[in-house]
Every structure is written in C-alpha cells, then in structure tokens.
Amino acid sequence: MPQSFPVHSFEPSSRLVSNCLSNPLSKKGAIYIHIPFCIQKCIYCDFYSKTDLSLIPDYITTLVKEIKKRSESQNNINTIYFGGGTPSLLSIGQVDLLLHTIKDTFSIASNAEISFEINPGTVDLKYLEKLRNIGINRLSIGVQSFNDDKLKFLKRIHSADDALRAIDHARKARFINISFDLIYGLPCETKSMWLKDLEKAVTMEPAHLSCYMLTIEPLTALDKKVTTGTITPLDNTFMTLLFKHTAKVLNNFGFDHYEISSFAKNRSTRSKHNSQYWNMTPYFGFGAAAHSYDGKKRAWNHKSIKNYMKDINSGRLPVEGSEILDLKQKKLETIMLRLRTLEGIDIKKYKSQFNINFKEEFKDIIKSVQDNAFGCLSHDSFALNLEGKIRLDNIIEIFAKKIL
Numbered sequence: 191m192p193q194s195f196p197v198h199s200f201e202p203s204s205r206l207v208s209n210c211l212s213n214p215l216s217k218k219g220a221i222y223i224h225i226p227f228c229i230q231k232c233i234y235c236d237f238y239s240k241t242d243l244s245l246i247p248d249y250i251t252t253l254v255k256e257i258k259k260r261s262e263s264q265n266n267i268n269t270i271y272f273g274g275g276t277p278s279l280l281s282i283g284q285v286d287l288l289l290h291t292i293k294d295t296f297s298i299a300s301n302a303e304i305s306f307e308i309n310p311g312t313v314d315l316k317y318l319e320k321l322r323n324i325g326i327n328r329l330s331i332g333v334q335s336f337n338d339d340k341l342k343f344l345k346r347i348h349s350a351d352d353a354l355r356a357i358d359h360a361r362k363a364r365f366i367n368i369s370f371d372l373i374y375g376l377p378c379e380t381k382s383m384w385l386k387d388l389e390k391a392v393t394m395e396p397a398h399l400s401c402y403m404l405t406i407e408p409l410t411a412l413d414k415k416v417t418t419g420t421i422t423p424l425d426n427t428f429m430t431l432l433f434k435h436t437a438k439v440l441n442n443f444g445f446d447h448y449e450i451s452s453f454a455k456n457r458s459t460r461s462k463h464n465s466q467y468w469n470m471t472p473y474f475g476f477g478a479a480a481h482s483y484d485g486k487k488r489a490w491n492h493k494s495i496k497n498y499m500k501d502i503n504s505g506r507l508p509v510e511g512s513e514i515l516d517l518k519q520k521k522l523e524t525i526m527l528r529l530r531t532l533e534g535i536d537i538k539k540y541k542s543q544f545n546i547n548f549k550e551e552f553k554d555i556i557k558s559v560q561d562n563a564f565g566c567l568s569h570d571s572f573a574l575n576l577e578g579k580i581r582l583d584n585i586i587e588i589f590a591k592k593i594l
Contacts, residue, residue, distance in 0.1 A: 219267050220466045221292060223253070224477030225274040226495060229312070233345045233415075234373070236407035238479035238493050239275040245495055249478075250284045252499045254291045256476050259507065261295045267474075268299040269463035271306075272326075278308040282320040289325055303328055303367075303462040310356035311348030318356075318363035328367040329360050330400075336390040337383060340376055345411070357394050367459060369398035374436065375429050376404055377421045384432055385439065392443045397459035401436050402451050403429060430580055437576055448532040450579050468527045470520075478508070487514050517544070522593050526586050534565070534573025548572065555588055 226239045227246055270292060272285070280288075285306070292298065305328040306321060318329075333353045335341050341349060348356075360368050370391055374384045391399060406413050406423060415421045424432075437447050445453035446460070449468065454460040466473060475482040478498040481490045489512035492498040501508035515523070521544060528535045540548040549556065549567065556572060559565040564578030564585070578585065 220269045220473035222475045223272045224480040225277040226478050228276045233411045236410050252502045255502050257291045267296045268302050270304045271463045276309045278312040286324045310352040315359040318359050322363050329365050330369045333370045334373045367397050370396045371400045388439050397455050399453045450530045534571045
C-alpha cells in the first residue's frame with residue numbers, strides 16, 4: 191500500500207530558514223542586517239522588533255562595531271540583505287554607513303545583490319532615489335495587500351494608496367529588481383478577495399512576488415485573538431485551495447514558482463539571498479536576534495537590543511546561544527530546505543556532501559511519494575510537485591523519522 195500523506199500545514203515557519211554569526215565562510219556567502227524597529231507591531235508578526243525609535247542611533251553605532259569585530263575580509267560576499275523590523279526607518283546616512291562598513295570589512299562581489307525591505311508608509315521618492323544612489327539594487331516592498339480592510343486587520347501603518355505610491359516612486363527611482371510581499375488566508379478572506387490582490391499585484395509588473403500564507407505564531411496579537419475566540423482562522427482545506435489558486439494564477443501570468451512561497455518573472459530575478467539559505471550556504475547575521483551559520487555551527491545574537499548593545503560595548507560578541515549541527519541534522523535540513531524549491535534535491539550534490547546515495551537511502555519514501563503522484567525522481571534530482579508541497583510538513587516528518 192502506498193504511504194499516506196495527509197494534508198498538514200504546508201507553510202513551514204520561515205524561522206527554519208533563519209536570518210542568520212560565526213566563523214569563516216566558504217567561497218561564497220551572505221550577510222543579513224537586522225533592523226529591529228517598527229512604528230507599530232503588526233498583528234501577525236513574531237520577528238524581534240521594538241517601537242522605541244529613539245534607540246536607533248545607538249543601535250547603528252553598535253551594529254557598526256559588531257560588523258568590524260567579526261571581520262572576514264577574505265570571504266566573497268555575494269548578497270547583502272537589510273531586513274526587519276522596518277529598515278526604511280533608517281536615515282540614508284545610516285544605511286550608507288552600514289554599507290560602507292560592510293564593504294570596508296568584507297570582500298563584496300562586484301555584482302552583489304543588495305536588498306532592502308521598505309514599508310510603503312515610511313518612504314518617499316527622494317528616499318528611494320538616495321537608496322539607489324548609495325548602492326541598493328533590489329527592493330522588497332511590504333505591500334501585504336491592496337485591500338484597505340485587510341491592511342487594517344493586519345495593523346499595517348500604510349494604505350493601499352500608499353503601497354501604489356511607493357511602487358510608483360520605486361520605478362521613478364530607477365529600481366528594476368522589485369519584489370512585493372503579499373499575505374493571504376486572513377479570517378473571512380474569500381477566494382475573490384485574494385485573486386483581486388494577486389491580479390492587482392501582477393498589473394504593477396514586479397520582478398518577484400513573495401506570497402505568504404497567514405500563520406498564527408505563538409504569543410503574537412493574532413494568536414491571542416484566536417485563543418480568546420475573537421477570530422476564527424480559515425480552515426486548512428480552504429487555505430490549501432488558496433495556495434493552489436496562487437500557483438495557478440501566477441503561472442498563467444508567467445511567474446516561475448521556484449520556492450513554496452516565491453515567484454519570479456525569470457531565473458535572474460529570483461531572490462539570490464534567500465536562495466543561499468535554501469542551499470545551506472554559510473551566512474553572517476548582524477544585529478539583535480540575528481542568526482548565522484558557518485557550515486558547521488549555527489549561532490544567534492541576543493533577542494534584546496539592550497543585551498546586544500551591552501555585550502558589544504563591553505568588547506564581547508553578542509552571542510546568546512549556538513549549536514554544532516551533526517550529520518543527521520544537516521541531512522534533514524538539506525532535505526527540508528531543498529524540497530521547498532522547484533529543483534528539489536540535487537542527487538550528485540547530496541552524494542558529495544554526505545557520501546551516500548540519496549536514492550538508496552530513501553528509496554521507500556521516494557517510492558511512496560511517486561506512488562501518490564506527489565513528486566518525481568529523475569537521474570539528477572528528487573523534487574515535489576504542487577500536491578507534494580501541500581503535504582511538505584508531513585513528508586518532512588517521514589524523512590525525519592528515517593534520519594533521526
């Protein structure tokens with residue numbers, strides 16, 4: 191009998207792909223800069239951030255110290271990502287200072303992708319023009335929705351008009367590589383509402399779309415509302431339907447569904463930074479709550495601006511904890527991350543990494559996936575199709591039982 195793969199929650203937490211401290215990187219690597227400040231907290235967000243904007247100047251000074259303290263100038267960094275929080279709350283001078291510090295401290299590829307998250311309620315044309323002039327070459331715009339009711343529910347500080355204005359300003363500032371973040375699956379959201387958001391986004395001709403299913407993270411304001419019965423989440427069957435429609439609609443508009451939540455107009459506009467996470471490429475993470483990975487060890491900074499700054503200003507690295515990944519953990523994370531992607535697991539690369547034949551090691555699981563028509567094994571790769579990605583969590587659980 192084929193193995194059963196029931197539909198589970200199929201949007202694994204992005205925390206599994208942490209923004210990540212560490213020791214020397216390999217030939218290529220990434221840098222993530224965490225800016226943990228927001229004007230107000232969104233109802234669904236569990237990323238570390240604070241609303242006390244008066245801390246920003248001291249935080250930037252401390253961030254510069256951390257970057258210099260962890261210098262690895264021999265490494266070739268080919269992506270830099272400013273995330274948050276709300277990086278667009280920084281002044282252009284502060285962003286420029288951070289960029290110059292990184293370039294003075296690390297070896298940065300000449301064609302490096304340098305991404306910057308912006309909130310539509312915090313930028314104008316002049317700001318975006320200056321961002322472009324100091325070297326930012328990719329924008330990730332936190333649109334979330336073009337529906338004002340949805341934005342109000344999410345506690346976003348911007349309106350649909352603000353989002354449209356920010357997109358227009360980004361074009362006028364000569365940004366070409368522009369990505370939008372969108373959220374779907376809100377309580378009471380209909381298929382029609384979500385399709386209108388998708389179609390509106392497509393008309394704005396972004397190079398990339400990140401479409402995230404609303405997830406209820408513990409201890410968030412959204413979690414409290416669900417726990418008290420104030421709101422009722424959409425059922426899993428309907429969320430699955432929305433996921434399928436997302437893939438279908440964007441495919442019809444020519445987007446490449448290259449990762450479970452990510453859609454690009456072509457290979458060149460895929461997120462190079464996030465792709466490094468999915469390839470388990472080493473990366474540096476700077477700032478409070480940032481994670482890093484050096485190929486063997488994962489470490490994370492204090493999830494407290496106060497403790498982060500205290501350690502740096504006392505001459506210590508702000509490390510709250512770390513772990514050495516054993517062979518089993520590396521295998522499982524490699525499988526988990528690669529099965530999120532269009533290409534799936536590279537059979538030859540798996541062999542070179544772990545000195546074992548993937549097809550032999552997991553032949554029973556592969557057979558079950560194929561018998562259920564959830565994926566396909568070729569000579570070079572093993573990948574899930576759309577139906578398989580819907581059941582990703584469950585499939586990963588079965589791999590975990592085999593490995594651990």
